[in-house]
Amino acid sequence: MATPVEAVRRFNRFYTRRIGVLQDRSLYRPYSLAEARVLYELGHRDAPTAGALAQELGIDTGYLSRILKAFARRGLVSAGRAPSDARRRPLSLTPAGKKACAALEARSRKEVGAMLEEVPASARTQLASAMAEVERLIEKEAPGVSLRPHRPGDMGWVVHRHGVLYFREYGWDERFEALVAGIAKDFIEKLDSERERCWIAEMGGRPVGSVFVVQQSKTVAKLRLLLVEPEARGQGLGRRLVDECIAFARAKGYRRLVLWTQSCLAAARAIYKAAGFRRTRTERHGSFGYHLTGEYWELEL
Amino acid sequence: MATPVEAVRRFNRFYTRRIGVLQDRSLYRPYSLAEARVLYELGHRDAPTAGALAQELGIDTGYLSRILKAFARRGLVSAGRAPSDARRRPLSLTPAGKKACAALEARSRKEVGAMLEEVPASARTQLASAMAEVERLIEKEAPGVSLRPHRPGDMGWVVHRHGVLYFREYGWDERFEALVAGIAKDFIEKLDSERERCWIAEMGGRPVGSVFVVQQSKTVAKLRLLLVEPEARGQGLGRRLVDECIAFARAKGYRRLVLWTQSCLAAARAIYKAAGFRRTRTERHGSFGYHLTGEYWELEL
DNA sequence: CTCGATACTTGACTAAGTCAACTATTTAGC
DNA sequence: GCTAAATAGTTGACTTAGTCAAGTATCGAG
Numbered sequence: 293m294a295t296p297v298e299a300v301r302r303f304n305r306f307y308t309r310r311i312g313v314l315q316d317r318s319l320y321r322p323y324s325l326a327e328a329r330v331l332y333e334l335g336h337r338d339a340p341t342a343g344a345l346a347q348e349l350g351i352d353t354g355y356l357s358r359i360l361k362a363f364a365r366r367g368l369v370s371a372g373r374a375p376s377d378a379r380r381r382p383l384s385l386t387p388a389g390k391k392a393c394a395a396l397e398a399r400s401r402k403e404v405g406a407m408l409e410e411v412p413a414s415a416r417t418q419l420a421s422a423m424a425e426v427e428r429l430i431e432k433e434a435p436g437v438s439l440r441p442h443r444p445g446d447m448g449w450v451v452h453r454h455g456v457l458y459f460r461e462y463g464w465d466e467r468f469e470a471l472v473a474g475i476a477k478d479f480i481e482k483l484d485s486e487r488e489r490c491w492i493a494e495m496g497g498r499p500v501g502s503v504f505v506v507q508q509s510k511t512v513a514k515l516r517l518l519l520v521e522p523e524a525r526g527q528g529l530g531r532r533l534v535d536e537c538i539a540f541a542r543a544k545g546y547r548r549l550v551l552w553t554q555s556c557l558a559a560a561r562a563i564y565k566a567a568g569f570r571r572t573r574t575e576r577h578g579s580f581g582y583h584l585t586g587e588y589w590e591l592e593l
Numbered sequence: 594m595a596t597p598v599e600a601v602r603r604f605n606r607f608y609t610r611r612i613g614v615l616q617d618r619s620l621y622r623p624y625s626l627a628e629a630r631v632l633y634e635l636g637h638r639d640a641p642t643a644g645a646l647a648q649e650l651g652i653d654t655g656y657l658s659r660i661l662k663a664f665a666r667r668g669l670v671s672a673g674r675a676p677s678d679a680r681r682r683p684l685s686l687t688p689a690g691k692k693a694c695a696a697l698e699a700r701s702r703k704e705v706g707a708m709l710e711e712v713p714a715s716a717r718t719q720l721a722s723a724m725a726e727v728e729r730l731i732e733k734e735a736p737g738v739s740l741r742p743h744r745p746g747d748m749g750w751v752v753h754r755h756g757v758l759y760f761r762e763y764g765w766d767e768r769f770e771a772l773v774a775g776i777a778k779d780f781i782e783k784l785d786s787e788r789e790r791c792w793i794a795e796m797g798g799r800p801v802g803s804v805f806v807v808q809q810s811k812t813v814a815k816l817r818l819l820l821v822e823p824e825a826r827g828q829g830l831g832r833r834l835v836d837e838c839i840a841f842a843r844a845k846g847y848r849r850l851v852l853w854t855q856s857c858l859a860a861a862r863a864i865y866k867a868a869g870f871r872r873t874r875t876e877r878h879g880s881f882g883y884h885l886t887g888e889y890w891e892l893e894l
Numbered sequence: 895c896t897c898g899a900t901a902c903t904t905g906a907c908t909a910a911g912t913c914a915a916c917t918a919t920t921t922a923g924c
Numbered sequence: 925g926c927t928a929a930a931t932a933g934t935t936g937a938c939t940t941a942g943t944c945a946a947g948t949a950t951c952g953a954g
């Protein structure tokens with residue numbers, strides 16, 4: 293795959309062409325593309341001023357002024373007056389303007405619909421969500437991360453991502469993934485929902501992290517399957533997940549929170565250490581195709 | 594989420610604006626956007642004719658002719674002559690033209706790079722792949738489906754998608770997902786790679802289906818976890834996966850291929866039936882939050 | 895009340911893009 | 925091999941789109 297810069301440039305070329313095709317002049321008749329965009333904005337916002345429109349659409353104010361004048365002449369828009377500032381002229385569509393806007397929209401919808409006919413039906417929603425993703429990624433700040441309890445599909449996600457990431461980052465083979473699958477299975481089948489819990493971290497509607505607390509004995513809880521996706525790292529999510537577990541274990545009256553990890557998992561170990569865990573024991577073992585050193589950590593609550 | 598048509602329209606508005614910003618006139622100086630696009634194409638294709646360029650870029654031939662003439666005057670392009678057809682004039686950049694093209698590209702790269710600075714680093718590759726996906730979905734036919742053996746991450750994917758899809762389509766809760774996780778775990782841990790197998794169906798680089806064959810006894814193989822993603826349905830993939838299993842079971846000398854399914858899974862049952870399986874027994878049970886009728890099917894090999 | 899912004903308009907212009915008619919050549923039909 | 929239709933590209937005459945800077949009206953701060 294090319295670098296992001298090249299990928300974006302490629303996409304720009306592609307979409308410039310595509311928009312050119314989609315925005316054939318004749319589609320907007322009797323309006324120009326700029327006019328059509330203005331009409332659209334007027335139909336979808338609440339009495340904007342000329343300046344706001346110019347900024348939103350990125351067009352010259354002089355040009356816009358002329359377009360609006362032409363619209364006014366044709367009886368499509370009427371300019372009110374702002375109560376507080378007589379320079380501002382809040383614009384709104386007249387009934388005729390609304391009709392023109394609706395007609396234009398209908399045509400656009402039809403045109404896009406025709407284009408979508410070419411796309412296999414199954415791919416259309418994929419297309420919609422890929423487009424939404426592009427927009428989200430360009431436009432918005434990284435969306436906030438929220439935690440939620442697990443729901444159907446999440447156990448599989450946890451297994452899947454453990455499998456992929458530990459293979460990619462440490463080379464661990466499917467046996468590790470199978471271990472995780474077993475833990476996930478047991479979690480669901482033996483779940484005591486009063487004393488055990490799973491948190492899924494979500495960012496922009498997709499999971500980016502997980503952690504589990506399960507009961508090891510009446511007084512000892514065990515933290516398991518802490519995972520943070522690469523794209524969500526470096527913002528304290530791991531720590532947040534661990535803190536959630538600690539608070540939960542305390543609230544439920546456990547006396548100790550324990551966990552098992554590997555010496556090579558530096559990021560996770562740093563989190564445990566910072567959260568107050570102590571290493572109690574280490575143990576060499578050969579698993580998932582490697583020689584590993586397992587570590588037992590615990591935290592008195 | 595809106596309909597695909599609305600989503601595409603929204604994206605068009607969004608990207609029109611974005612491209613407008615990105616394609617500020619001054620960026621291409623001393624060329625116009627159209628000139629820059631022509632220059633780019635000239636630099637990246639092998640002696641195209643004017644007609645080919647016009648078609649590729651979707652611009653008027655007359656306009657293009659003028660642009661090319663201006664380029665020729667500035668010594669950026671030279672038109673050769675096609676050996677077979679004297680009307681065609683294969684175009685190529687002179688060294689000066691190549692230099693101009695490279696300069697333009699460098700500027701574009703810099704500009705896009707600056708824009709990408711605003712996007713969190715972790716999101717950049719996501720952006721690139723979302724863009725590639727949009728392009729792929731619009732442009733290309735649905736890519737072909739291929740089968741491959743499993744690799745790390747696949748077991749989790751199988752669990753995940755079973756969890757999500759059976760919940761969405763039939764309401765089955767996490768206990769079903771846990772059952773699948775157990776099957777996946779056992780598959781890896783007890784795998785006899787000579788007599789057992791998993792196939793993952795891939796479309797455009799992402800998994801869209803699965804099926805497993807495991808050994809039940811020396812002479813009996815069992816087909817499990819047949820799954821086809823909604824986007825890949827309706828093109829015989831389910832049948833293809835089942836056929837793969839049958840061929841494998843035959844090749845390995847099994848005498849019978851059996852499977853367990855549910856009466857409500859109409860699509861799967863139809864596939865089994867068409868492949869020659871017979872139902873041998875049914876059994877009511879309550880699982881995953883529903884009253885279900887399990888069915889045992891088998892095929893003499 | 896004055897000065898410097900702000901919101902919008904206007905005049906004068908250039909660049910961009912379109913359309914149809916034109917030349918030169920090729921291809922297909924007879 | 926000649927002619928008509930088709931194709932590749934060019935040109936002239938035009939419209940539209942977009943820019944820039946100067947202009948008017950109004951506002952807010954001192």
